């Protein structure tokens with residue numbers, strides 16, 4: 001399989017570090033000059049850009065957090081004038097307000113190149129036909145994979161998500177050779193294709209799946225049902241979208257493109273940087289992004305890094321598949337969901353009919369996430385008739401759909417039936433196995 005940019009992707013470690021040193025110094029200076037939030041934090045820490053000479057000084061710098069995106073909503077963290085921002089994307093925040101990110105023309109070109117590198121690393125080239133079934137729109141998945149496919153010179157089928165029968169028909173009729181979507185949707189497509197007996201008509205050879213956790217068992221099932229090799233791709237809106245890191249043909253960890261992103265692993269409690277190979281929270285610094293750079297961003301994803309050279313020849317560090325999060329974010333049907341968003345809806349629609357006791361139950365049935373929200377009703381509502389209970393359930397269901405963009409099954413349960421805990425309330429029961 002070929003390497004898109006061997007001088008960069010196979011660069012010796014000393015040269016990677018030298019490149020990072022130079023880019024980090026310039027980025028810190030730009031952020032200090034243009035991003036109020038970063039400047040304030042540096043001032044509070046008694047630091048100036050002159051204190052940063054390279055990667056060895058990274059751990060001195062202040063962290064940045066998802067809450068910064070909320071506090072400076074929508075564009076307050078951008079480092080360029082809006083006239084240079086050519087695209088925005090958004091993702092769930094911890095409350096009703098979404099987090100917003102922006103890209104300059106150069107950022108979009110860099111993003112497309114990162115995704116194209118991966119496509120080449122899994123054996124795709126300009127002869128391929130890539131069906132992009134991640135959602136298009138504010139979510140970064142669709143347009144991110146789209147840009148990478150075009151940069152590679154392959155043919156993109158911009159399907160977006162949903163409408164499974166049309167997805168399958170298109171895949172068959174257009175002879176798609178690669179598929180990009182969430183792993184859970186890939187599995188669902190695979191089941192439908194099996195049911196329709198259409199596997200023989202597929203030409204798929206590679207699948208690029210990410211945006212949510214998935215297990216090795218799921219990988220095997222997808223590979224079997226769709227007759228392709230399934231590769232993992234990682235990213236987050238705050239840093240880039242898909243393509244921050246991705247697997248190569250070796251399927252042995254995801255290469256983080258270190259000419260653009262510096263990863264660190266920290267202990268989420270003490271915030272100390274952990275020694276190589278240890279598992280902890282992944283932190284990223286973007287060293288080339290112009291529109292929306294971030295220094296030491298706490299991703300909350302738990303994983304480890306492996307600096308050994310990969311058998312594919314690439315030298316860029318590999319991250320292990322995230323094994324969980326250091327916050328309470330859930331990913332349900334590909335959508336990021338925070339319990340605090342659910343609380344916000346419950347508070348809004350409450351009107352004395354419900355109590356603050358609720359529980360979220362997530363499971364996977366027939367490879368689709370189920371999402372139930374149990375809410376305790378108040379004694380007064382309990383004494384009321386069934387019609388008013390149904391009306392309250394409807395109000396909550398529609399509030400949740402507006403907030404999250406996905407449907408939940410809401411169940412009003414009798415007063416005092418949700419188990420009380422002596423410590424922190426157990427708000428989430430996630431029965432899915434990764």
Ligand code: DLL
Pocket residue numbers: 091134140141209210211212213214232233234235236237238241242243299301321322325331336
């Ligand atoms: O999910 C970007 C993306 C789109 C990645 C398409 C890959 C493919 P967000 O919606 O901001 O962005 O969600 C980011 O999703 O912090 C992880 O917790 C989780 N995540 C993303 N990729 C993976 C993966 C996109 N391959 C959050 N494995 C991240 C496990 C993943 N979790």
